[in-house]
Amino acid sequence: MPANLTPEFIKARERFHKAKDPDEKLAALEDMLRTIPKHKGTDHMVGDIRKQIARYRDASLHAKKGKGGTGYDHVPKEGAGQAVLVGPPNSGKSSLVAALTNARPEVADYPFSTLVPVPGMARFEDVRLQLVDLPPLSDEYTEGWVYNLIRAADVAVLVLGMDEADLVEAHLEEMLCWMEERRIQLVTERATEMDGAERVVQVPARIVLSKSDAGVASEALLASLPFPAVAVSTLSGEGLDAFVRMTFDALRVIRLYTKMPGKKPDMEEPYTLPLGSTVLDAVRTVHRDLADHLRYVRIWGSGRFDGQQVPANHVLADKDILEIHVD
Numbered sequence: 001m002p003a004n005l006t007p008e009f010i011k012a013r014e015r016f017h018k019a020k021d022p023d024e025k026l027a028a029l030e031d032m033l034r035t036i037p038k039h040k041g042t043d044h045m046v047g048d049i050r051k052q053i054a055r056y057r058d059a060s061l062h063a064k065k066g067k068g069g070t071g072y073d074h075v076p077k078e079g080a081g082q083a084v085l086v087g088p089p090n091s092g093k094s095s096l097v098a099a100l101t102n103a104r105p106e107v108a109d110y111p112f113s114t115l116v117p118v119p120g121m122a123r124f125e126d127v128r129l130q131l132v133d134l135p136p137l138s139d140e141y142t143e144g145w146v147y148n149l150i151r152a153a154d155v156a157v158l159v160l161g162m163d164e165a166d167l168v169e170a171h172l173e174e175m176l177c178w179m180e181e182r183r184i185q186l187v188t189e190r191a192t193e194m195d196g197a198e199r200v201v202q203v204p205a206r207i208v209l210s211k212s213d214a215g216v217a218s219e220a221l222l223a224s225l226p227f228p229a230v231a232v233s234t235l236s237g238e239g240l241d242a243f244v245r246m247t248f249d250a251l252r253v254i255r256l257y258t259k260m261p262g263k264k265p266d267m268e269e270p271y272t273l274p275l276g277s278t279v280l281d282a283v284r285t286v287h288r289d290l291a292d293h294l295r296y297v298r299i300w301g302s303g304r305f306d307g308q309q310v311p312a313n314h315v316l317a318d319k320d321i322l323e324i325h326v327d
């Protein structure tokens with residue numbers, strides 16, 4: 001195989017073979033990945049190096065976990081909610097995060113290019129929501145922490161490429177099966193009452209049929225899917241807005257604004273609360289101690305009229321404006 005390996009690469013590979021502990025091995029592997037010439041003839045080697053890196057990173061993380069490290073088991077949530085992108089290799093997950101956020105996960109036409117979770121913030125109207133790029137799901141090689149991040153997410157977005165249109169159903173079935181094995185139940189909407197005996201985690205799911213420029217996502221296909229779906233192309237931009245809106249809707253949050261008496265409301269950065277939140281929930285979110293001094297709240301929006309005084313148990317709606325009166 002004419003791989004044309006550079007002297008730097010060969011040195012790094014020697015270091016890898018001689019290295020004794022996982023951190024040294026990892027450093028050598030990273031140098032190998034940096035210095036390997038990238039072309040068709042080395043695709044396979046690049047893939048192997050990446051897998052090894054993932055393995056040693058994991059080993060090194062596990063070693064550090066005992067010393068207080070956190071690993072990848074948790075991506076701190078930011079903004080209105082967190083959506084993880086889940087799918088087979090090469091389905092376009094990283095491209096979506098790159099297109100909609102400031103994050104720059106590696107986009108590549110070989111599998112396993114994403115090895116760590118990469119979060120980025122996408123904008124929907126006046127709020128931001130977090131998209132987390134994940135490594136692919138596959139039966140041979142998906143680490144447990146990937147499933148932990150899916151369990152902890154507010155929404156799982158299943159990304160399936162229309163360049164492999166004939167595999168959409170098979171991929172979907174496979175993913176649902178792997179989730180089930182790990183007691184993750186994908187649902188359109190989380191049930192409010194869970195049967196306590198069932199030890200499953202429900203995660204709301206949505207579907208993205210990606211690369212819609214490379215294959216037509218027919219109405220029939222969209223309608224046949226088990227969760228709400230949109231067709232998207234990061235190449236043409238088709239469906240990107242619809243995707244963000246769908247994801248925001250799946251978070252099931254409301255946006256709230258506050259105003260001072262006699263002043264205009266602050267429409268800059270809304271608070272976001274779970275759908276179904278009450279006036280009291282909102283007041284507590286604005287300030288922990290505010291509820292103790294609450295006299296009354298007037299709202300603009302879901303009241304019967306603007307500026308209506310509402311009780312603490314009034315259920316708020318998206319885009320309500322609150323004027324909080326305290327003593």
Ligand SMILES: Nc1nc2c(ncn2[C@@H]2O[C@H](COP(=O)(O)OP(=O)(O)O)[C@@H](O)[C@H]2O)c(=O)[nH]1
Pocket residue numbers: 087088089090091092093094095096106107108109110111112113114136210211212213214232233234235236
């Ligand atoms: N035609 C087309 N190709 C895409 C699109 N999005 C991603 N790709 C290509 O698909 C390959 C895999 O993309 P990537 O985002 O790395 O997929 P991931 O493995 O799921 O993260 C890359 O070669 C991308 O350039 C798209 O909307 N249209």
Ligand SMILES: [Mg+2]
Pocket residue numbers: 093094095105106107113114133134
């Ligand atoms: Mg990727």
